[in-house]
Amino acid sequence: MDAALLRFLIHRSRLGVLLAALGLCAFEFIMVGFYSKARPDEHMGPLLELLPEPIRAALGNDQVSIATPSGFLAMGFTHPVALMLLGTLALLTATRLAADIESRTIDLLLSQPLGRGRLLASHVAIGVLAALLAAAAAFAGHRLGVAVFPLPHEPRAVSFALAAVNLGLLVLAMHALGLLAAALSPRRATAVGASVGLLIFMLFLRLAAEQWEIFKLPAYGSFLTYYVPGGVIARGALDLHDVLVLLGLSAAGYLTAWGVFERRDLT
């Protein structure tokens, strides 16, 4: 990793990343506001509890009552808007490498005393920072909402902090996938397209596994199977298995990206 390059990569990505992080923060804040205003526990609670389990699972609420503040707010971590912002944050940073290959800026970068491995390590560091930022933004938005809007009872901060860690690990895994696609691609659009396609497929697997037995086994290959903020909030603890799998998938993605990038022609 190179400090100068890392500073530069942060500088280049700052606007998009900050906007995505602020969006996530604002979304979690709004979710608290919405709960406070709509009070689904009073008005919709019984109705929500009647939802079939697969649908509640799809909403990320199979393990915690959707009518409680914790259950409803956990949904804010798995809501499509939140997932889209997380994907944006991860892929925006991960596919920079492909943009540099496409524009041939990589020729200038790799004319410096900088190995391919060090260049890639700087991108991995950006992924770690993006994951930390996403977790911090989601947690901050949630806590800010809890501080501002009145709730029947305050959700446990520790539980949501742990859910935010789970969210950060998901961003890291998505970043690793994006970086692998970037290391393989000649163009940024190809890398983004491939990553988005794979993420949508993983989401499909995760949702399909809730409905059909046949998808249970392939769903183990989906990052999203190990992203269970509802479960984390219900238990008040992270599942070590989920943490290790997400970390392992990230590491595997980064190592494969390194292997590919070290060997390929940069054309």
Place this chain on the structure above:
Amino acid sequence: MPDPIIATHGLTKRYGRDAVGIDRLDLEVRPGEIFGFLGPNGAGKSTALRLLLDLIRPTGGRAEIFGLDTHRESVRIRERIGNLPGEVEMWRDCPGVEVLDLFAALRRGQAPLREETLRRLELSPQALTRPLRTWSRGMKQKLAIAVALQHAPPLLLLDEPTTALDPLVREALFTLLRELRGRGHTIFFSSHNLAEVEQLCDRVAILREGRLVLVEVVAALRARRVRRIDVVFRAEPAALPPLPGAVVLSRQGARVVLRVEGPIADLLPPLHALGIEDITITAPPLEEVFLEYYRGA
């Protein structure tokens, strides 16, 4: 003879079964010279440069720079080179000064030639503060040259450096490159423009369809070039004496047009003996020499 700065041994790059980027390139670039690397677009010049920089990997042969293997020891090599890629689009939202600062920072802040290069290429400090998306192509090219030169590398690899430069800046660049040669820097100058190479380089290699056609001292190349001699004698000569190295292209009364290959010193005395009224010697541009080789003549 000192060790070459760049040496390639059968360097080959193929794309798939049929497409040839570079075919068995054997080349040596000596310390302190400006080495011209000539060829039309698509001849393989950029491929060769990208192989030297380890951006692409050879399918055969090997290359060394400073005696170091370009693949295994590429980072050590890069500590001592400056590179100007042929086609590069730098980050559009960055001001020029940030680009220069980044590349200097990657070399632990070394930029002893920055101010001089910017001054000579007429890149003003005001312009450097503006994002690159507002820059013209020529200004971006100047910035890329400054990136390559600012750390005063012992070896400069320049791929079509005069692209988009106006004639005055081009001349300023050539002056700067000559001065750098005078200070012991080695310059590998890739171009498709023979006039530039003739003006600047000590030696030249001509590349055609990925193959090295010729490596020659520029002065020798010039000496080998074909000339056209248009002579008007005081009176129509009855017969022409033997004219070494010359071919008569046309003869009309007292006017004779000759084509001469090589030195003309031996040719002038017999012509003079016939009584010259007027003589015009046209030295075709090096371009013709290049085209001859390019056409496989």
